[in-house]
Amino acid sequence: MIEARGLTKHYGAKVAVDGLTFDVRPGAVTGFLGPNGSGKSTTMRMIMGLDAPTRGTVTVNGQRFSDLRWPLREVGALLEAKAFHPGRTARAHLTMLAQTNRLPARRVDDLLELVGLSAVADQRAGKFSLGMGQRLGIAAALLGDPGVLLFDEPVNGLDPDGIRWVRHLLRGLAAEGRTVFVSSHLMSEMSLTADEVVIIGRGRLIEQTTIGDLLARSAHQFVRVRSPQAASLAGALERDGATVTVEDDGSLSVRGLDGPAVGEVAASLGATLHELSPQSASLEEAFMELTDSSVDYRGATASTTTPTEAP
Amino acid sequence: MTELLATAHAALVRHGGPGHGLRFGLLIVVVLVVVAVVLIQRQRRKDRTTMEVASPTAVTGDGGTSVAVVGLAEPIPTGHYHFGDLLRAEWTKLRTVRSTGWTLLITVVLGLGISAIATAETRAHWASGPVGQHVGFDPTATSLIGIFVAQFAVGALGVLAMSSEYSSGTIRTTFSAAPNRLRVLLAKLVVFGVLAVVFAEVVSFASFFLGQALLTSPATHATLSSPGALRAVVGCGLFVAALGVLALGLATMMRFTAAALSTFVGILLIAPLIVQALPTSLSEEIRRFLPDRIGAAILTTTGPSPFAFSPWVGLGVLALYAVGVNVVGAVLLVRRDA
Secondary structure, three states: OEEEEEEEEEEOOEEEEEEEEEEEOOOEEEEEEOOOOOOHHHHHHHHOOOOOOOEEEEEEOOEOHHHOOOHHHHEEEEOOOOOOOOOOEHHHHHHHHHHHOOOOHHHHHHHHHHOOOHHHOOOEHHHOOHHHHHHHHHHHHHOOOOOEEEEEOOOOOOOHHHHHHHHHHHHHHHHOOOEEEEEEOOHHHHHHHOOEEEEEEOOEEEEEEEHHHHHHOOOOOEEEEEOOOHHHHHHHHHHOOOEEEEOOOOOEEEEOOOHHHHHHHHHHHOOOOOEEEEEOOOHHHHHHHHHHHHOOOOOHHHHHHHHHHOO | OHHHHHHHHHHHHHOOOOOHHHHHHHHHHHHHHHHHHHHHHHHHHHHOOOOOOOOOOOOOOOOOOOOOOOOOOOOOOOOOOOHHHHHHHHHHHHHOOHHHHHHHHHHHHHHHHHHHHHHHHHHHOOOOOOOOOOOOOOHHHHHHHHHHHOHHHHHHHHHHHHHHHHHHOHHHHHHHHOOOHHHHHHHHHHHHHHHHHHHHHHHHHHHHHHHHHHOOOOOOOOOOOOOOHHHHHHHHHHHHHHHHHHHHHHHHHHOOHHHHHHHHHHHHHHHHHHHHOOOHHHHHHHHOOOHHHHHHHHHOOOOOOOOOOOHHHHHHHHHHHHHHHHHHHHHHHHHOOO
16 A cells, blocks of 8 residues: 655756655556656655655555565565666675565575576676566565565566566556556556556646546547438437537547447437447547646647647 | 885886896786686676576466466564664675676785885895985885775775665665665675775785795895884775775765766875975875875884874874765765665
C-alpha cells in the first residue's frame, strides 16, 4: 500500500509535483501515467525517500520509507535503467545489495536465474544491453521478496519479447497480492498491464480511476454503421437522440446510442445494414484527451499552425 | 610533496646523470608493471566469454499469472538492518570494482619503484661528488619518497569509492536498500579507512626495507631503531591513509569524480605554488598548514624544521581536515536529494 497525501516538490521556482494525493492498493497493477516531464519520476523518488518532499507526505505500508526496518524486504524499486556500477558484475551488484538487508546469498542466485542472467552473472554489468540492464534492475527490486514494487518506465528500450516478459511479470506480482506501481508515458502499454491508473499532468493529479472506467467515459466511443439507406437511418437515429456524423466514406458515426439500440432502430425501419460496429477509442486517445491541457512542452509548429487552420 | 620531489631530483642530477643505480630502480618498476599487465590481461580473458543470455524463466506461456517469483521462504528477522550489514556491503562494493585493484597496484608500483630508484641511485653515486655532500643525508626519507608519491593513487581510490556511486546511479540503489545515509557514509569511511591504513602501512614498511636494502656500503642506511625511523614509516602510512579519507570526503561533497579529484590534486600540488607567490614571511606561516609540508615533516628524520608542525601535530592537523571535509560532506549528503 502506497499513500500519497498532498505530495509537493519544488525545484527552485519550478513546481515538479503539485499536491498529489492518491492510493496504490495491493493486489493490482496501478499504472502511473503522464506525459514526459509530468513528475512521475520525481514522485517515485519521493516514495523511495531519495528526494525530500517540499510539502506533503508519502508512506509505504503506513511508514515513511526512511523508517522501514528492512527496506529491501518491504519495497523493491526499478527507478533507472542502469543504476549499477559498470565495472561490477551482476552477481556482485546483487550480493552487495543482499548484504545490506541480511538476505541469504542463495537469494542472489535465485534472482539471477529468474531474470535469465545466470549465464552472465560474473560478467561486468557495463557490457550489458539495455534489456539485460533492466533485468538486473528487476532482479534487484525483487531481491528482498517485497510486498510493494515500483517500476519507472520498465519497458523502455526492451524488445517485444522483453516487453511481454515484463508485462507478465507485473501481472503475476499483482496476482500474488503485491502492490505494483508502474509508471509509463505509453497509455497503450498500460492498457495491457494495469488495472488502475493514476494520471498526472504538470505534476497535478488529473485522476485516479480504473482502465475500464477511463475507456467507458471516453468521448471517442461511437458506433459505426454502413447502410444503403443511410440518409433515412440517420434521421431515425437522430429522432432517438443520437448524434450522427456522415463520414467521407459514407459511413455513419453514431454517438449517444449503443450498438443494440442502433440495431433496433435499423430493424424498425427495415433498413439493410452492411456494418454495425461499436468503436472504442484507444486508451491512447483517451489519455491524450485527458492530458491535452497539461502537456508541458508543446511542439512549436503545432501551436502556431492550429489557429490559422481553424475555419 | 613538490619540495621532496625537488630534493630527490637534485640528488639524482647532482651526480651527473643516471648510472646503473637508476637502471636497477627502473628495472624494478618495469617488472612490477609487467606483472600488473599480465594480471589484468588474465582478467580480460576471463571477461571475454560469450555474452549469450538465457531468456528469462519467470514466465511461462501467455497466461500472465504464472510468474514463479520464488519467495524468500523465511521469516523477516527481528530488528533492523545494522551497521555490520552495511560494513559487509561496502566491503563487497570496494573489492568488486577493478579501480580498487588498479589504484592499489599503482600505489605498490610507485611506492616501491620510486623508492628503489631514489635509493639505488644515491648508492651508485655515493663515492663521486664533492666532499661533505652526504651531510644531512636522510636514508629513511629517501626510501619513503615513493609511498609519498603514491598518495595520489590512494586519493583516487578514496574519491572513486564515493563518486562512482554517483556517476553510475548506484547511490540511489544503495539508499533504496539503506535509507540511513549517515550510516552508509560511516560504513564506507570505516571500510575504506581500514583498507587505506593497512595497505599504506604495508607499502610504507616495504618501501623502507627495500630502500634500506639498496643503500649498501659505502652509503649509510637506517634501521627501524634509528632515531625517528619507525615514526617516519608509521607516520607516512597514516599520512597517506588520512589523505585518502580526505579525498573520500571531497567526493561526498562534490559528487563528481573529476571535481573531487582535481580539488584533491590542487590541494597537494597547486596550493603550495600559490602560497609560494606570497611574501616569504607570510608564505612560510601558511605553508605549514598545507598537507605537503606536513607530509615532509613526517618523512624527515634529520631534525625538525622551523617552518613545519612536528610530525604528530601535523598528522593531527591533517586528521582535522579529513574530519572537517567529511562532516561537511555528511551534512550535504543528508540534506541533498540523492
